[in-house]
Amino acid sequence: MENEGMFRELIENSDDIIIVTDKEFRIRYISSSVHKVFDVEPVSMLRRNIFDFVAREKQESWKHCLDETPHSVVDEVEFKVQHGEKRYFDVHVSNLLDHYKVQGLVLKLHDITQTKQKQEELLRSNQQLDQVIYKTTHDLKAPLMSALGLVKIAETAPIEEKDRYISMIKKSLLKLDSYIEEMNNFFRNDKLALQREKINLNELLASELENLKNLHHGDRVKVSLQGNSDIAWYSDLIRVKTVVANIFSNAIKYQDLQKQNPFIKIVANVTEEFCDICIEDNGIGIDPEYKEKIFDLFFRGTDQSQGTGLGLFIVKDTIERLKGTIEVRSEKGKGTAFRIRIPNQLHQSLEVE
Incomplete structure (x- = not known):
């Protein structure tokens, strides 16, 4: 009994999920680790048929394998857990239907x-x-x-x-x-590994605009900049510059040459939690059918496109690495606005993946 109790304690404290069924494949035991992974109480799983959780295309092959020597199945399965998140498991199923004590299946699910x-x-x-x-x-x-x-x-x-x-x-x-x-x-x-540096937002924005003013009729675009610099902002300077430079470049390259007063409006705000930057222009805008594709690798949505088609892909990828978000609002012929939010690492070290 002492060994049995120790064995049970080991199972209950394992990250693997152990399941035992009866002869009708109904769950009669499931380890408490199922709660950590699937956020369900083990007792709620009892008496459920194990094949209710096995994809239909796998059921017959599993049963067929279990009928043959060595009476076991090793497979990889995918489950959806909380909020639609996917988790993957290596599953080992042993057929112990003839075992005088078990008389069922024993499954071990290892999270991979x-x-x-x-x-x-x-x-x-x-x-x-x-x-x-x-x-x-x-x-x-x-x-x-x-x-x-x-x-x-x-x-x-x-x-x-x-x-x-x-x-x-x-x-x-x-x-x-x-x-x-x-x-x-x-x-x-x-x-490159992520860095944590103090960034002077106004200086960065002004510097990147200056670098681009001679690009593609950039001298005819009126730029307005509003921002606060009262709170220190810490992030990865090189990556932030990459984001800003790409969006500024797009705003200049895709200005509407038919309009008399092309503009770029920049509003930036830093708090202790985030840096929010909105970059708005009155350029040619984005065709609605392309709006969901503009961040795709090598996508070009207009004959006016120049460059490799990497710019906005790099922007989105960079912002995601900084744990930030980007939203785009655009109307063809009227202009585009990008809203960027990047966490302020003022009070903590930047996580490196």
């Missing part, structure tokens, strides 16, 4: 959710990397070949035309530089 998520993340990263490599080699080739072609023409052009060709070459090389910078941001965002 973290391992599964890491596998899926690795697969997703590899797929993204394949796309990036293919897209990069394709998109970098165009401005490079353009520049080389212009160099060849310029070599034999009359003196009075050389300046024009030099200007065209410069434009191609700047485009090439823009592609390389977006690639750099993409890989840097994925590889």
Whole structure:
């Protein structure tokens, strides 16, 4: 009896879920660890048929395997728990129907959710990397070949035309530089550990606007900036700059050239909990059918699109790494507003994943 009590205590304190059924496959014992995982009381599971929880496509194969030597099944299953969250388990089912004491099935469920998520993340990263490599080699080739072609023409052009060709070459090389910078941001965002630094929000916004003022008719866009700097804000400076620069760049590139008074309005507010930034423009806006796709990898929603299509993908990915959120409101022909909320790490160290 002492050994039996010790064995039961070990099971009850294990993270694995142990289930024992009767001959009709009804649950007659389930370890208390089920409460931690599924937030249900073990007693509420008693008398339930175990196959009620097994996917229909697996039921027959399980039963078939249990009829054969060695009378066991090893499988991987997926369950939805609280708030629709998915959890994954390795399940080992032993057929002890002929055992004089058990006379049923014994199941052990081992939680492999973290391992599964890491596998899926690795697969997703590899797929993204394949796309990036293919897209990069394709998109970098165009401005490079353009520049080389212009160099060849310029070599034999009359003196009075050389300046024009030099200007065209410069434009191609700047485009090439823009592609390389977006690639750099993409890989840097994925590889660098998160940092915790004090950020002067007004200085950051003003600096990024200054860097972009000569971009794509940026000098004709009126910019207004409102913000408070009374409370210190701590976050990852490089990543915040990446977010802000990409959204500012989009606001300038996709301004409506038909409008007389293009503008970008920036309202920023820092509290002890969050930094909220709203960036609004009166540019060409986003077609409703594309609104849900703008953060997808390599998505371009307009013929006016320039660059690799990585910008807003990087923005969303970066904000998620900072545990923040981003919302977009847009109307085609009227403009777009991005609302960003990033936690203030004023009182704690930044969590590094």
